[in-house]
Amino acid sequence: MxxxxxxxxxxxxxxxxxxxxxxxxxxxxxxxxxxxxxxxxxxxxxxxxxxxxxxxxxxxxxxxDQNFYNITLKNWVKRWTNVDNSPRVPLNDYVATVIGMVRDNIPFDQVLYGDHLYIAAPTTPVTIPAYNKKDNNQYIELENKFVSLKDNLMRVNQSEVTGVKDTAGVLTTRAAASAFFSAGTNRRMTRFTFMNFLCRDFEAVHDINITDYHVRRDVERNPGGDSRTYRNQCVGCHAGQDGLGGAWAYFDFVDNEIKHTPGTVVAKINKNVLYKDGYVTTNDEWINLWADGQNASLGWPDKTSGKGARELGMMISRSRAFAECMSTRVFELVCVRKPKIDSEKKEIKRLADLFQANDNFSMKNLFAETSILCMGE
CATH class of the missing domain: 1.10.8 (Helicase, Ruva Protein; domain 3)
Structure with a gap:
């Protein structure tokens, strides 16, 4: 007994x-x-x-819970919208569009090529400014008045409200244009797209073995009087990024709004002639020279050249690197650390497989599957 x-x-x-x-x-x-x-x-x-x-x-x-959208997703995505990688920026159309796509379970590869934009629904329970493509006031008020983003965001066709025909998801939102198309030569857009959605800065894809015929005229071929510096350093990043740069040839940020001028290359793309025989951009064609050689391991889709922002966004979002990057970012968010041991790294790849194939790029499922890994024994 x-x-x-x-x-x-x-x-x-x-x-x-x-x-x-x-x-x-x-x-x-x-x-x-x-x-x-x-x-x-x-x-x-x-x-x-x-x-x-x-x-x-x-x-x-x-x-x-509405706070998944109002706190977790919002502060996670804010970092993607500025060059300082800071969450201390106001809510904007880029962030709202990601939140809306996750809520509606829209295949997340479309974040880089879909004709999507999320604005405040007309049924929003507080008074806020109407959407205006020239300012961020509506989104600032949504945040300041603690409006539930889960319940009060509405999807519209981005092209219809902004006038941009070559829409590329969040890449052609006002917030992205303000951060990455303002001033400069639009190279920032390519760089931060790689950083945000492929988890790689250009140093990680640096390859001096690819052809440099797309390197523009504003890049010196003998910096400091030594051409070896160009061949052994500069070309490793510029050959690849300038090959892709044509996608942004018709884009600018002027008078507080994104501008798209189909058929007319914006002047800043070809400014600063430091080497007269360098590449001159004449249209929005692009080619991914990083698709061959050491960076073929990023798992690019079959189509690695095209025209405009939308086609470039589609190529990037269909890469294996995109799926693994999103899986890694979600793991780091919900587990509050980087994957450490081999078994966790294998899980990242498994989750990327699910995300890219079986789950049809469902970010909701990716969050759910990943969060289980670190909910504790």
Missing amino acids: KKEFIVISFVSLSLNSAFGAARDQAYRLHNRLASVPPTTEVLNQMETYIKNGNAKDAALKAMD
Whole structure:
């Protein structure tokens, strides 16, 4: 009898520990995803899901909380919208569009080529300014008045409200144009697209072995009087990025709005003639010279040349590097650290497989699947 009591007590203790663990996991999962603790009702529902082996449903339940959109997603994406990689910027059309696409489960590869823009719905419960392609006032007020972005964003065709015909998802939003098309020669747009969506700055794809026939006239061929510097350093980045740069040939940010001038290359693209025999951009054609050689490992799709922003965005978002980058970014967000051990790195690749193929670029599913990895034992 005594032995039976001990066995029964041990089983009872084990079950209680398991149930307690499920509640802890649910609580942690909600905090990581929604950035706030769950209500008792939600916690109970999530705990039940986990006990029944449905941790993914628990994660999706946590993402029902408006704070997943108003806090977690908003502050995550803000960094992508400025050269300082700072979350301390106002809500803008770039951030709102990512939030809306995740909420509506639009295939996330379209973030770089879809004709999408999210603005405030007419049913928004507070008074805010109308959308204006020349300012950010509507989005500032949405944030200042703590409006639920989950409930009050509406999708519109970006091309219809901005007049830009070659729309490329967030790349042709006002916020992106303000940060990456203003001044300069539009090279920033290529660089920050790689950083944000391929998780690679140009140094990571530096390759001095590709042809330099697309390097523009504003790049010296003998910096400091030594042509070897150009051949062994400068060309490694400029050959690839200038090959892609034609995609932005018709874009500028002028008078507080994005400008698109089909058929007319903006003057700044060909300014500063330091080498008269350099490449002159005459249209919006581009070619991905990084598709061959050492950077073929990024898993580019079959089509590696084209015209304009939309086609470039499509190529980038169909690469293997895009899927792995998004998987890595989500892991770092919900697990609050970088993947460390080999098993976690393998999980990143598995999640990228799901994201790119089976889940049809579902960011919601990627968040749910990833958050389970670090909800604790």
